[in-house]
Amino acid sequence: MTRLQETGGVQWAGMALAFLLAVGLGGTGDLGLATVLLLLAVVVLGLLPPARRAWAWALAIAGALAWAGQALLPFAASSLPVWGAVVAIWLGAWMLVAQLAEAPRASGLLGRFQALLAPLIFGATLLWLWEVTVRALDVPRVILPAPSSIWERILRSTDVLWVDFVQTFVKGALSGYAIGVGAALVFALLVDRSDFLRRGLLPVGNFLAALPIIGTAPIFVMWFGFDWQSKAAVVVAMVFFPMLVNTVQGLAATDAMQRDLMRTYNASWGQALLRLRLPAAMPFIFNGLKISSTLALIGAIVAEFFGSPTRGMGFRISTEVGRLQLDMVWAEIAVAALAGSLFYGVIALAERGVTFWHPSQRGR
Amino acid sequence: MRNVIPVLAVTAALIALWYAAVVPMNAQWAQDQARRAGQELTFTALVADTMSQQRPRLPAPHQVAQELWNSTVVEEMTGRRGFMNTGTLSNRSLVYHGWVTLSATLLGFAIGSALGITLAVGIVYNRAMDASVMPWAIASQTIPILAIAPMIIVVLNAVGITGLVPKAIISTYLSFFPVVVGMVKGLRAPDHMQLDQMKTYSASGPQVFFKLRLPSSMPYLFASLKVAIAAALVGAIVAELPTGAVAGLGARLLSGSYYGQTVQIWSALFAAAILAAGMVALIGVIQRITLRRMGMAT
Incomplete structure (x- = not known):
């Protein structure tokens, strides 16, 4: 409870104002979810021991905010009270996030969920702000569609989105990613056998990794044709050097003592690699894998701007922009963002499993 | 060496x-x-x-080198529209196109690093921002901005914003993230001992920031600035692709790919590479001078 009083008076005032405005505006719209949240909050508030009441407060605030936010949507117009309410709800959401950030971390699964809450609320607030702004200012659909119309578009054209997703992500990005990462790993093992090569290749690789490799896209499209092979080739070129540099660095990460220990065990090169140096290199390798995962999707999409069959995310984005169908463009972007985040998330999960011993993974 | x-x-x-x-x-x-x-x-x-x-x-390496030479020095010195004849840069020379790209890159980089540093200060000093902004800064980078750059450009054009700014926005978006990450790490680099020492000196908040946190973040800042400027250049080049290929290195790439001028593509690519290398090297020099004056040179 003391935590609650520490958060700023401005935010409390804003919150109260939001609530009042929401009530004043009539509280129409679908209030099912908000009411349930509010009721739940009241019940929990009564049952919980005082130490846990912060949670109930947070829940109550969330409910009130959801209610106010929904109630405001139909009235969205560019007038002073509406903008006042928008600012008030924004302040309220901010206070909620501050609450959650200050709250003591629960342990186990609940704690993980708790860590997700603040960003989720932040994201929901952003989306809501977007929706309200578009409605209030009457932004033309060809400039910025509202999130709700984008969502409708996604639901209506799942088949097209799926075809594009398969073409760009599965065929272009994933196959290029696998080839590029595999080639870089094998090459790194070769380089690792020679100190001369390592010293020469690291600076050159670092340099090449910083270059705008995406510019090779037109060349690869010329060489490999319009279909996914050229996209995969671009991805290979983009992924290769960051991966190579990271892996070579990782393989050099063991210290002399550890390598000497391997020597006293009379371990062969392969044994030392498998038992010591590859595990020690894993944090670096995963770093490379993560960097490459975002690069892969970007490469595959951008390469489609230089020529592609009549499907694929990059193709769809560039043609629908030309037809001013911006909701479709945003739908593709949403799919790309989701696919990219999931891809990244899977790799991060694998990293947590493989390099659980590393300091950056402990103490979370 | x-x-x-x-x-x-x-x-x-x-x-x-x-x-x-x-x-x-x-x-x-x-x-x-x-x-x-x-x-x-x-x-x-x-x-x-x-x-x-x-x-x-x-194309063979010497062909690319030849084209690079011809489209920079030779074009400006002797070309009909070259610098020596008209007093302005020729629109057929890579110097001109490189400058167009470079100016967008630098503007985007400046805004992006300023934004990144501001966000990092906010994240370090405000727990609500730490909990809510950081995950979204990470998520924002999984959105392939390069892929939606064309749309942003076209939409901004429709609103009436043209020229340098749309490209700079793409560059900003790509360059703010490395700066945020590096700067947060850097501002948090001072350990408890050092922070306690500041407390024993009875240092105020701004004093702790300017005398301890900011100086100790410098090596991190420069490392991420190098990444950021390379990213900003990529952003500027890709941002030039969709607008009908008027000027800039990206435009050279696109028109080269339309007309099958492979030598032109490769020379534009190398011009971009030289630009990137030059800017990263420049930041390296600034880094070395700054750190030496601060007594932090390694």
């Missing part, structure tokens, strides 16, 4: 590989030409031909 010889050797090997690849890549065209003329090509004639085609599938 003990790395010089290996680096040179690797570079030489790459160039040799490139030359070796030129022959098989361009052989098909040379053979076809010879067959049409009713001749049989000897090996030396074949190699000579593959090295000097007008529109090779893979």
